[in-house]
Amino acid sequence: MLEATGLGKSYGGTVAVRDLTFTARPGRVTGFLGPNGAGKSTTMRLLLGLDTPDTGTALIEGRPYRQLDDPLRTVGALLDPAWRHPGRTARAHLRWLAAANGLPSRRADEVLALVGLSSVAGKRAGHFSLGMLQRLGIATAxxxxxxxxxxxxxxxxxxxxxxxxxxxxxxxxxxxxxxVFVSSHLLPEMEQTAQDLVVIGRGRLIHEGTMAGFLAKAGPREVRVRTPDEAALRTALTERGVVFTEEPGVFHVSEMDSSAVGELAFTAGVTLHELTPLTGSLEQAYLELTGQDTEYPSGGAR
Structure with missing residues (x-):
């Protein structure tokens, strides 16, 4: 488990993280999102004991990183894939770390196989592509x-x-x-991977909870309605002044939740075969809820 409580960090007069509290739990992939300059890298450095917080605590399984008895067996991290000696082979890099942490040397070949680098285990890491370095970084973690x-x-x-x-x-x-705690700017990928989200902006917490809860915060984009009584539903929606689009047998109703649409149809005596709220994508919700926390917004972003 990862726990941040009242976490704060400033560099000179710049506040990087302010009163940040969240938990990442076992058995879950927790996505860590925020605009550039939001404080994500600082938070991860604080969790790993690479920086010291000005306020609050950053705990890994209940203890600060620097108090862990066996840190490499407790927590693994990939912060910078370029962190390696360019003259060492991938196998030598991992065996050196294994020896320094009391791990068997065979573990190097096990993780190289796991990340698909067995065929280049004897190649100097300085000649690796970025993708290969990422795999080596994951192997290190x-x-x-x-x-x-x-x-x-x-x-x-x-x-x-x-x-x-x-x-x-x-x-x-x-x-x-x-x-598993993952920071990424690739929102469609994160939407397919994470069950929970921690979202920050300008060093402050915006959301902590499930992916579904975050999408719901941005509000439903529309409700999909399927009915055999197209004319009756069209009339009811039009009289109410509701914005909608339609295709044969299916209506897409905007700015109304599914309960309101269902009640309107019931009052009008319209039979419904489907009533499905459609939330927006993670990208849509993220842009809507973090727009005011973007450090360098593009034109029209605010």
């Missing part, structure tokens, strides 16, 4: 078989097969009971 995992933009530089693989890996790790 998994080296100690930790119970908690933090990934910052883990699919950057990966091809579609690699992105699909990372998605499955994150889900599998969570299904094994691990805490």
């Amino acid at each position: 998994l080296l100690g078989d930790p119970r908690v995992l933090l990934f910052d933009e883990p699919v950057n530089g990966l091809d579609p097969e690699g992105v699909h693989w990372v998605r499955g890996l994150l889900r599998t790790l969570a299904e094994q009971g691990r805490t």
Whole structure:
């Protein structure tokens, strides 16, 4: 489990994180979202003991990182895929880390196989592509078989097969009971991967909870209605001044929730075969709820 409580950090006169409180739980993939400059990288550094908070606490399984007895077996992290000695091979890089943390050297080859790098295990990491470095970084995070995992933009530089693989890996790790905390700007990918979300803006918490709860905050985009009584429903909606579009047998009603549409149809004596609220995508909800917290908004963003 990851826990941030009242977390605060400033650099000079710039506030990076302000009174931030959230929890990432075992058995779940928790997405960590926010505009550029929101404080995501600072938060992850505070969780991993790379920076010291000015206020509050950052705990991993109930303890600050620096107090963990066996940190690599407790938490694994990918913050910067370029972190490696360019002259070392992938296998040597991992074996060095394994030796420094009391892990068997065979673990290096096990995680290289897991991330698909066995064929280049003897290649110097300085010649790796960005996608290969990402895989090596993930292997490094998994080296100690930790119970908690933090990934910052883990699919950057990966091809579609690699992105699909990372998605499955994150889900599998969570299904094994691990805490998986992932920061990403790829919202459609996060929508397919995360069950929970922590969303911040300008260092403050905007949302903590389920993916469904975040989408609901932005409000339903429309309600899909299917009926054999098209003329009667069309009349009822028009008389009420409701905005809608239609295709044969199906209406898309805007600015009304499903309960209101159902009550309107009941009053008008209209038979319904379907009444489905359609929420917007994660991207739509994210842009709507974080628009005021964007550090460098494009024209028309506010």
